[in-house]
Each structure stands twice: as structure tokens, then as C-alpha cells.
Amino acid sequence: MTILDIIEKKRTKQELTTEEINFFVQGFTEGSVRDYQMSSLLMAICLNGMTDRETFDLTNAMLHSGDIVDMSELDKIVCDKHSTGGIGDSTTLALAPILAWCGVYVAKMSGRGLGFTGGTIDKLESIPGFDTSLSEQEFFDVVKKVGCCVIGQTANLAPADKKMYALRDVTGTVQSIPLICGSIMSKKLASGSDVILLDVKYGSGAFMSTKEEALELAKKMVEIGTRAGKKVGALITDMQQPLSDHVGNALEIIGIIDVLDGKQNRLYHELKEVAVRLLVLSGKCKTREDAVCAFDYAIESEGALNKFAEMVKAQHGDSSYILHPEKFQLGQTHKVLAQSSGYVTGMNAADIGRAVTLLGGGRMTKEDVIDFSVGVVMSVEIGSKVEKGDTLCTIYHNDKNLATAEQMLQNAIFIGDTQPEPHKIAYAFVSKDGVELY
Ligand code: URA
Numbered sequence: 001m002t003i004l005d006i007i008e009k010k011r012t013k014q015e016l017t018t019e020e021i022n023f024f025v026q027g028f029t030e031g032s033v034r035d036y037q038m039s040s041l042l043m044a045i046c047l048n049g050m051t052d053r054e055t056f057d058l059t060n061a062m063l064h065s066g067d068i069v070d071m072s073e074l075d076k077i078v079c080d081k082h083s084t085g086g087i088g089d090s091t092t093l094a095l096a097p098i099l100a101w102c103g104v105y106v107a108k109m110s111g112r113g114l115g116f117t118g119g120t121i122d123k124l125e126s127i128p129g130f131d132t133s134l135s136e137q138e139f140f141d142v143v144k145k146v147g148c149c150v151i152g153q154t155a156n157l158a159p160a161d162k163k164m165y166a167l168r169d170v171t172g173t174v175q176s177i178p179l180i181c182g183s184i185m186s187k188k189l190a191s192g193s194d195v196i197l198l199d200v201k202y203g204s205g206a207f208m209s210t211k212e213e214a215l216e217l218a219k220k221m222v223e224i225g226t227r228a229g230k231k232v233g234a235l236i237t238d239m240q241q242p243l244s245d246h247v248g249n250a251l252e253i254i255g256i257i258d259v260l261d262g263k264q265n266r267l268y269h270e271l272k273e274v275a276v277r278l279l280v281l282s283g284k285c286k287t288r289e290d291a292v293c294a295f296d297y298a299i300e301s302e303g304a305l306n307k308f309a310e311m312v313k314a315q316h317g318d319s320s321y322i323l324h325p326e327k328f329q330l331g332q333t334h335k336v337l338a339q340s341s342g343y344v345t346g347m348n349a350a351d352i353g354r355a356v357t358l359l360g361g362g363r364m365t366k367e368d369v370i371d372f373s374v375g376v377v378m379s380v381e382i383g384s385k386v387e388k389g390d391t392l393c394t395i396y397h398n399d400k401n402l403a404t405a406e407q408m409l410q411n412a413i414f415i416g417d418t419q420p421e422p423h424k425i426a427y428a429f430v431s432k433d434g435v436e437l438y
Contacts, residue, residue: 003027003037010044018057025061029160035167042164042173050178052223058178059224062186065160069136069192071107074143077282078105080193081274082184084217085117087205087353088242088378090252092120093150094259094271095278097307100147101298102275104284107143109153109191113362113370116205116353118252121152126250126328126372130317142314149311158186177217180207185224195231195282197274198222202427203240205349211236211427218430226432233281234430235273238423241347241382243267248361248375250328251396257325260305266381270425277429331359331373331396336406338386342415346382351412355405359397374398376409382423386415 006020024041027033050058071078079099083089096106113119121132132152134142142149161183168174168183188196198221201207202214218234225232244267246255259268272295279291298304309322321327356362360371379391386392392413395405429436 003033003041007037007041007044010041010048013048015051016054016057021054021057022061025058025065025160028163029065038164038167039171039173042168042171042176042179045179046173046176049176052220055178055181055220056224056227058182059185059189062158062160062164062182063189065186066156066158066190067154068190069109069154069157071140071192071194073140074105074107076103076105077195077284078107078143078193079195079197079278079282080106080108080188080191081197081199081278082188083199084180084184084201084207086201086239086243087117087349088244088247088252088255088267089118089201089239090120090123090244090246090256090267091199091271091274093123093253093308094256094267094304095275096148096150097260097311098271098275098295098298098304099278100311101303101307102279102284102294103147104279104282105143106148106150107139107193108148108150109157110150111153116350116357116362118247118249118353118356118362120150122370122372123249123252124150124315124317126253127312127317127321130312131315134315142311146310146314147307149315153187158190161186174207177213177220180217181220181224185221185228188225189228189230193230195278196225196233197278197281198232198234199274200234200236201239202236203238203349204347205242205353206239215428215430215435218428219435222430222432231281232432233277235277236427236430237270237425238427239349240423241266241349242352242378243270245378245381246375247352247356247378248359248396249370249372250330251375251377253321254325254328256308257305257322260299260308261302262299266425273426281431329373331371331398334395334397334402334406335391336393336395336409338388338390338392338415339410340415341386341388342417343419344380344382344384344386344413345416345418345420346414348412348414351408352376355395355408355412358401358405358408359395360400371398371400374400380413383420385419
């Protein structure tokens with residue numbers, strides 16, 4: 001077997017065997033398959049696709065390219081949640097303390113942001129002292145003590161994905177359902193949780209631009225996870241506008257604190273749906289009604305907010321910032337005003353993320369240093385009525401690229417005469433039992 005045979009086979013739309021898939025994933029991880037060969041194969045997969053069997057084998061080969069976390073020493077069900085990425089998506093960080101307070105463990109390994117989407121680990125590091133690189137034993141100890149812990153991904157978790165993703169990013173091969181499935185599910189299965197909720201986003205700030213594509217991806221990932229023996233569900237959710245009204249690192253922590261304190265915005269509603277689904281999927285709550293009650297009580301009692309402060313303290317962060325968010329140092333403010341009256345008819349969510357990156361709140365290369373104090377706070381959402389001169393959003397900045405970011409934000413928030421239909425937070429839920437539409 002040679003890599004050339006495998007490339008030619010995929011180029012001519014033939015199905016690869018399990019051995020051939022193991023061969024190229026292992027060879028690429030070890031270095032015997034070269035970048036140029038892998039680029040060519042990735043493009044052939046992108047153009048000609050993979051069968052469900054090939055996609056499962058690809059995931060399996062990527063999963064076994066590195067360590068698989070063994071969570072058997074934890075004495076409760078462990079839940080994980082993965083978002084395919086978006087703008088102002090801080091659901092994970094609000095979810096972990098809610099589930100922990102309800103009695104379900106969340107032991108989560110997250111990533112950093114690159115390009116226009118933010119990363120959970122960067123957001124956490126905006127809390128002074130917060131340590132995202134605990135050892136595996138410390139990680140388990142915090143989970144047992146607090147119920148939740150969020151750290152960065154360990155170096156040897158699905159290393160095949162790290163190398164393949166870096167190459168996909170620069171060869172135009174990110175947009176491929178089998179490759180996205182392999183990438184996400186290999187990491188999720190390697191992280192060792194029992195229950196996984198996938199949040200598959202569609203819209204202008206997401207990898208999948210339509211609901212239909214997002215649904216196809218969700219069905220395949222649920223099938224792979226179920227086949228691997230996990231309890232898996234997927235929500236298809238809207239990413240046509242930032243999820244939280246706070247976008248940026250420290251700002252998103254402030255947005256989470258608002259929601260844990262009872263503010264009911266888009267982030268709150270999505271968080272509630274994700275939490276309720278996980279409480280039922282994990283078996284912690286027997287019915288949806290029980291799960292809704294558990295969620296409501298976690299917020300009303302301030303149990304989840306205190307649990308968040310407890311997690312921050314256990315991970316060496318200054319938990320006084322959680323109870324007193326006014327302590328976060330933020331940049332100077334600058335308001336972006338509506339140039340005309342009408343309704344907000346839509347947004348370019350990706351450009352809102354790009355504006356935050358330009359202000360210094362994200363990175364274009366892995367080496368860039370993030371300014372935690374910058375970002376954007378939205379004053380409107382799709383459907384809002386605005387008068388000329390109203391504030392659309394407030395920029396927090398430190399004089400970097402302010403004019404360009406302001407122009408980008410003006411262009412990213414569309415104002416027209418007709419009030420649009422209200423945007424649903426979730427479009428569908430996918431489980432092994434099928435698809436439920438909202
Ligand atoms: N997120 C991932 O982790 N991998 C992909 O391929 C796309 C989104």
C-alpha cells in the first residue's frame with residue numbers, strides 16, 4: 001500500500017478500506033506521509049466525500065493517534081459539550097457550573113480562539129490568576145471537589161487532528177462534512193466523557209451556512225458517537241448574530257456572570273436548552289420538566305453563580321472578580337450609532353468577530369498576544385427597532401484599529417424598513433432516536 005495509491009483511489013471516487021485510512025492517518029501523524037501528499041488527499045476527500053463507514057474509520061484512526069483520557073476514577077456521569085464555533089458563544093463556561101450545581105460532572109478540555117471565533121481558554125485567562133494548564137490529577141481533583149473544571153487540551157489528544165486541521169486551514173479544505181466529523185468527534189471521544197452534547201451552529205458566523213448542512217453534520221456526528229458507545233445529542237442553533245450581547249474575552253466573562261445572575265437574553269435561552277437536554281440525556285433528570293426546574297433553581301438560588309466562583313478559586317483564579325465583575329479592567333468606550341432609522345434586519349456575525357480581533361481581542365496567528373480588555377457590547381439584536389443616532393453597540397478599545405473596527409461594525413449590522421421574522425435560538429435536536437424540530 002502506498003499513499004499515492006490511496007490518493008488516486010479517492011480522486012477516482014472509490015471507497016477507502018479501514019487499513020488504507022489507518023495507514024494515511026498514522027503515516028501523517030508520524031511524518032512519513034508528507035504535507036503535500038496529505039493536502040492532495042484532503043482535497044480529494046473534500047470534493048468526493050466519504051461514506052459513513054469511511055467517516056467512522058477516519059474518526060477512529062484520529063482518536064487512536066494519541067492519548068484517550070480515562071475518567072473512570074470519577075464517580076459520577078461526566079458530561080461534555082462542544083460548539084462548532086461562533087461569535088460571543090460563551091455557553092460552555094456558563095453551563096459547567098449549572099450542571100455541576102445540579103449534580104452532574106463537567107470535566108472539559110477546551111481550545112483557544114483563532115481567526116474570528118473566540119476560545120474558551122482565552123476567556124478564562126482574562127480572570128487574573130486562572131490556571132488552564134492543570135495536570136491530569138489536579139484536573140480530576142477539582143472535578144471531584146467542585147463538580148466542574150475547564151482546562152486547555154493536552155498536547156497528545158488526537159494529535160492527528162492538530163496536524164490535519166493546521167493543513168486544512170491553509171489548503172481550503174475545512175468545509176468538508178467527513179473531515180469536520182473526524183476532527184470534532186476524535187477529540188470528543190478522546191476526552192473520555194460519557195455524555196456529549198454537540199451544538200452545531202449555522203449562519204453567517206458559523207462553518208455551516210445553512211440549517212440543512214448543519215443538520216447533515218449533526219446526524220453524522222451523533223451516529224459516530226452513538227456507535228462509539230456514548231450518549232450523544234446535537235442541537236442545531238442559530239449563529240446569524242452574536243450569541244451573547246458581550247463579545248470579547250473579559251467582556252464575555254461579564255456576560256456569563258449577568259446570565260448566571262438571572263439576565264434573560266439569547267445566551268440565557270440557548271444555555272437553558274443545552275442544559276435541559278444534557279440533564280435529560282445524562283439521566284440526571286427523568287423528564288424535561290424536571291430538568292427545567294433544576295435549571296431555574298440553579299439560577300434563582302445563585303447556586304450556579306457561586307459554583308462558578310468556586311471553580312475559579314479551585315483553578316487558582318481571583319474569584320472576587322466573579323462576585324464583583326466591575327473589577328475587570330476594560331478598554332475605553334466608543335459608541336457605534338445607527339446611521340438611519342428602521343429595523344435590524346440581519347447581521348454579519350463573522351465581521352463582528354473580525355472587528356473584535358482587529359481591536360486586539362483575538363489572534364490571527366497562534367503567536368499573537370490577546371488584549372483581554374477589548375471587545376464589543378451589542379445594544380441591538382435582529383428585529384430591534386432603531387432610530388437614527390441610537391447606539392447599535394459599544395466598542396471597548398485601547399486605540400488599536402478603532403476606526404476600521406467601527407466601520408466594520410457599521411457594515412455588519414443591517415438596517416432596513418421591514419421587521420424580520422423572529423429568529424429561533426434552536427432549529428432542531430438530533431439524537432439516536434431521530435430529529436425533533438422546534
Ligand atoms: N471545529 C473543529 O474542531 N474541527 C473542524 O473541522 C471544524 C470545527
